[in-house]
Amino acid sequence: MYIDIDIQRDQLPLDPALRGLATGAHTRAALAPRFERAAANVLVRSSHHCRVHETTLRRMVDRCSEQLVFRALEDVKDWFSYTSGSFFSHGYPRLHYAATGNRKPTSNKSAIAAVGEGVAGLLAMRLYRGRLLARPFHDYPDIVLGSPNGIMLVEAKATTEDKVNSIASAELPRLAAYAASVRDIDPAVTTALLVVTRLVREQAYEVRIVEISL
């Protein structure tokens, strides 16, 4: 089974003013809208598409994720089966209309995060010719890669909801501020990628990449 990934790629050159705003916005929330407006003025947007076999993505999840989840893609598929009403069909246990109170079932956040990390690693390799250098455990950012254009830092986020842009807006000042500080002590770092994945359906994902050039 193949998964189609539609990608919106935003290239953001981090000039000194934007660096300052990013650092400020990371500390002071009131500066966040100003950072966002300034970033929107300079970013260059393009669209891409990537098709990946489930076996390859599974392998990328195993290599890039630190989530303690063993069958992330299967878990996500179960969630889509549930939200599409498939669990009401014959052949499934009669569990899903017996929920009590107002608590709604939710997706497995670890599985979704794991798939997001796998997608981020995959795209950093396929689109940027990156190679996994390190997967820092319980640290920031998620993945460090070597590439022909220098070292890349990757932070991955994932959701099943339609909120890719708000997740990207919330995370971008943090990653931009961190990348700017790393650049001062690590001249080999040239790029930081924020990769936000929305798992739309079991065979269709949407991704927004913000590529911060240092």
Place this chain on the structure above:
Amino acid sequence: MRRMPLESDDRFRLRLINELLDVESSPGNPRPLTSQVLEFAMDEYLRGKLDERFNDAEDDLIVADVVRQVVATARDEVLSHRSRQSIAASVSGAIEEARIRLENNTTKIADLASLRVASMRAGRLRRRARSASKANEYTVEWVGLEGALDGVLIRPARQVEALDLAPDGAPWSLDPDASWFPFELLLDDARVVVVEEDGTLFVSVRGLSRRERDSVESQLLEVADALYV
């Protein structure tokens, strides 16, 4: 013919560590080692060596001995690079810091390795095996417990410098737009072989019978023979 160069993970990390050290120790840069990426790379480099040592083991190892050997090998490999002697103390310090950062990891790796040895003895996990085909020798590693196998990984037993993704008469098809790892080779029976940047091949065997798994293994060895240059 479509040739792609290969490099093992260990060599790749060492090469990047050396590139980072070149920047850190250049004449115009007299600071002590401050690179965070160097720290990440050093941790991964040592962790990779520890993983390999414990994965190769068929018996319980003495953790302190393994760590001592791994640190000594890492120091020799990094310092063997030309022009490193002037920063030998800094390099040794960076490796020692990585060793300390990895202390918890090392304990966990050793615990898991010990459980793995017990499971191999009980026949619940397969040992890493060497498998010789017509052309080459490979390391074959099954992923998962004997009763719930997930996949199989094949690597050349010796260092291979390149692979050819499009040899004459290749028993697979490849997306012509695919330009970088991980590549996907589509076999006639719709099975996909994932090709990774160090030359590792992976195939999923979930839900297959023993006979089907045996056939996957021999199919994968044929692919490997045609792939590696």
